[in-house]
Amino acid sequence: MEKMKILVPTDFSELSFKAFEAAGHFARVFDGKIVPFHAYIPLSEMDSFYYSGVGLSGNVDYTQVEKTVETRLLEVASDHVDERLLDKPLLGVGNPAHAVSEAAEDCGLIVLTTHGRTGFSRFLMGSVAEKVLRLTHTPVLVVEEKSVIKPIERILVTTDFSDNSTKAFPFAAQIASKTGAEIHLINILMREGFDTDTVIAADVKLREKELGEMKDNWFSDVKDKVQTRVIVSFKSVHEAIVHENSASPYDLVVISTIGRTGLDYLMLGSTAASVVRHVTSPVLSINPRRIEK
Incomplete structure (x- = not known):
């Protein structure tokens, strides 16, 4: 960049x-x-x-x-x-x-x-x-119309653990390196009504481990600036991301336009498209196909 x-x-x-x-x-x-x-x-x-x-x-x-x-x-x-x-x-x-x-x-x-x-x-x-x-x-x-433009101090990065989602990581790392911003790397675990607390806890533990490995592999130069977290939610993935940002607005949200499903960015209901439509923070969208070129 x-x-x-x-x-x-x-x-x-x-x-x-x-x-x-x-x-x-x-x-x-x-x-x-x-x-x-x-x-x-x-x-x-x-x-x-x-x-x-x-x-x-x-x-x-x-x-x-x-x-x-x-x-x-x-x-x-x-x-x-x-x-x-x-x-x-x-x-x-x-x-x-x-x-x-x-x-x-x-x-x-x-x-x-x-x-x-x-x-x-x-x-x-x-x-x-x-x-x-x-x-x-x-x-x-x-x-967005309500976006507050200010120096970048907190960056929200989302992942569904797909290869496509990791294509956005280098951009977030570069921005954090240049600005000194914190990175909050999150994964959303959608909880179904029939899931037991024991099952959820085990799943969270596995996901936390994978987030930790992503932190080491993709953010090694800014590792001290990265926090990882699994968010358990009854909401859809995009609703959970929007809620996370609303609770404590980030200066920048970084997201890949194609995730685990491989669906195009603008397929109705896709997470990336819904996030861009509904969060008020500036959103940096990365198309994995650019990286593949």
Whole structure:
């Protein structure tokens, strides 16, 4: 993650600007550069209406639109982060999710918000943010409307003991190493109504041992910063994670987008998708397929 480029898509809504603040933290920590990005959808005579807030009026050609939008990108980015952290802005054309994914191929991180100009519901599939999460192989930091952007001191990392879940560990370890943050590595044990206390206790003991081995194998450089815990819950896995974060909000949640089931990130009911939709902390989503490339 060192000296990485950080792509920050914006639709020029106030909420989308919040991503620049979060990107600024990562740029400072990893000596990175922020690349402001906007996906431009040609709307012919509607261009001047859609971009009325960025300085266009009347009938304009695409060249003028691109120059004006690039200028506006730098302006809004400069309003929210130190100009020394900024790189040259990029402008994509066409479907926003596809344009973001293509632009991010040379970047180490995408930072975006879960609401924007389209006003999509966080409970419905098909949002630009969720499409980006499904399409891209680049790690994505999702910032929610209620997310509090602050220095990273506590990181929540989840695992279901699958190989896919471990692909997120190096990213969490790097962040902890650079920031000095604590890592809370947790596993959720869903308790069924018929499970006895003896069975649960034995299962917890086995899982605690496996978490300890993961700590030694994956977090050796920051081992003194890692706490492990098995959480026994009658709730679903994603509900238990959301509850854990609500009880004591973390500065960052790190999760793999594909777990033990091998289901794609946006399969209805998947843990990763549900966590991103419901936690208020910033969530760093890692697609294991990127690691395999």
